[in-house]
Amino acid sequence: MPEIIENFYGENLYTFTNPTCSCKEDVIYEAPDAEPHRTFKMYPEDNTARFAYKAKKGLVRLNPNGTAEQENILGTFIGLSTAPRKKIEQFLGDNGFLFPLTPREYNPIDVDALIAIVNRLKDTVDLMSAIASNKKDYAVIINLALKITLADTISIQISDTQYTSCSHRLTHLLSRAGQIDMSRENKLHAQAGGQFFPVEDSIINGIYQFNINEYNEIMYDHDTYGNNDLRWAITDLFVNYNGTPDERSMLDLIFHFLHDGENGIVYHDRTKAAALSFAQYTIGEEINHHLTGIHPEYNAETMEPTWKVDSLMGALYFSLFYLRSKTELYRPCGNPKCNNYFLVKSTSSKTKYCCTRCANNMTQSRYRQRKQADK
Numbered sequence: 001m002p003e004i005i006e007n008f009y010g011e012n013l014y015t016f017t018n019p020t021c022s023c024k025e026d027v028i029y030e031a032p033d034a035e036p037h038r039t040f041k042m043y044p045e046d047n048t049a050r051f052a053y054k055a056k057k058g059l060v061r062l063n064p065n066g067t068a069e070q071e072n073i074l075g076t077f078i079g080l081s082t083a084p085r086k087k088i089e090q091f092l093g094d095n096g097f098l099f100p101l102t103p104r105e106y107n108p109i110d111v112d113a114l115i116a117i118v119n120r121l122k123d124t125v126d127l128m129s130a131i132a133s134n135k136k137d138y139a140v141i142i143n144l145a146l147k148i149t150l151a152d153t154i155s156i157q158i159s160d161t162q163y164t165s166c167s168h169r170l171t172h173l174l175s176r177a178g179q180i181d182m183s184r185e186n187k188l189h190a191q192a193g194g195q196f197f198p199v200e201d202s203i204i205n206g207i208y209q210f211n212i213n214e215y216n217e218i219m220y221d222h223d224t225y226g227n228n229d230l231r232w233a234i235t236d237l238f239v240n241y242n243g244t245p246d247e248r249s250m251l252d253l254i255f256h257f258l259h260d261g262e263n264g265i266v267y268h269d270r271t272k273a274a275a276l277s278f279a280q281y282t283i284g285e286e287i288n289h290h291l292t293g294i295h296p297e298y299n300a301e302t303m304e305p306t307w308k309v310d311s312l313m314g315a316l317y318f319s320l321f322y323l324r325s326k327t328e329l330y331r332p333c334g335n336p337k338c339n340n341y342f343l344v345k346s347t348s349s350k351t352k353y354c355c356t357r358c359a360n361n362m363t364q365s366r367y368r369q370r371k372q373a374d375k
C-alpha cells in the first residue's frame with residue numbers, strides 16, 4: 001500500500017469509489033411530429049474513480065497517489081444544468097453514475113430526469129448561497145425555496161436503486177387544502193359580520209383583516225383566478241388551518257408573498273426571519289433526504305473514524321452537509337462560456353472565475369474587445 005494512504009483519512013473527511021463508465025447519448029424517434037426520447041446509456045467499466053472530500057476544496061476526484069485529479073466535482077456537476085450534452089457524457093464517463101449500475105450491460109437514464117436531478121441540487125446550492133450572502137435578497141430566497149419544494153417529483157429506477165426525490169413538509173400541507181374542516185371559515189364569517197375575516201397572522205404579528213369577497217373569489221370563483229391551485233391552497237390553509245407555529249410561519253409567509261406580491265410584501269424582521277427559516281428547513285429536508293445511505297464506519301487499519309458513502313449522489317449531497325454555509329458558498333463562474341460553479345469564501349467579492357484558465361480567457365477576450373473598439 002502506498003505510504004500516502006496511511007494519513008489518508010486525516011485530511012479527507014470521507015472517501016468514495018465509483019466505477020467509471022462509457023456513456024453515449026441515445027436518441028429514439030417514436031413519431032414523426034413528436035419530440036424524440038433522449039437517454040444516456042452507461043456501460044460500467046473496470047476502472048474506478050476515487051473521490052475524497054477535502055476541507056476548503058470540497059469533493060475532488062483523486063489520482064492513484066492521493067492527489068487531486070479533478071477538483072470541484074460538485075461545482076462541475078451543478079454546472080451541467082446548462083452544459084452541452086457532450087459535457088454531461090464526459091462527466092458521467094469520468095466519474096461514473098450517481099447510483100450503482102448493473103455490470104456488463106448498458107444502463108439507460110432519461111436525459112430529462114438527469115437534468116431535473118442536476119437542477120434540484122443546483123437550486124439547493126443557489127439557495128444556500130443566497131442565505132450566506134451579505135446582501136440577502138429575500139424575494140430570491142423565497143422564490144428558490146418555493147421552486148425546490150414545489151418541483152415535480154423525480155423518480156428513476158436504475159439497477160437495484162429506486163430513487164425518488166425529496167417530498168417536502170409544504171407539499172404535505174398543500175395536499176390537505178380543500179379537506180380541512182371549514183368550521184373556522186364559518187365561525188370567522190359570524191365574527192366578521194360579513195366583511196372581513198380576522199385571521200391570526202404571524203407575519204404582521206396580529207390580526208389580518210381578510211376581505212371576504214376577495215377570499216370567496218380566490219376560493220370559489222376559479223374563472224377569475226384561472227384555477228391557480230397554489231394560491232387557492234395557500235389561501236385555504238391560511239384561513240382554515242391551525243397548524244404548529246412553524247407551519248403557520250411558513251403558510252403566513254407564502255400567503256403574503258403570493259397575495260401582496262414579491263414586491264408588495266414588506267420585508268421587515270418577521271418576514272425575513274420566516275423566509276430564512278423556510279429556506280433553511282427546505283435545505284435541511286433536501287440534504288437529509290440524500291444522507292440515508294451514509295453510515296459512520298471505523299477504519300481498523302488506520303484507527304480513524306470515517307464514513308461509508310453508498311453512491312455518488314450521496315457523496316454530492318454529503319459535500320453540502322460539510323459546507324460551512326456561513327463562510328463558504330458556491331458561485332457561478334463569470335466566464336459565460338463556462339458552466340461551472342466554484343467554492344469561494346462568502347466574504348470574497350474579488351474571485352469571479354472558477355479557475356486560472358477561465359480568468360485568463362476573460363482577460364484575453366476583454367483585451368481583444370478593447371483592441372476591436374480602438375480600430
Ligand SMILES: [Zn+2]
Pocket residue numbers: 333334335338339340353354355358
Ligand atoms: Zn470557469
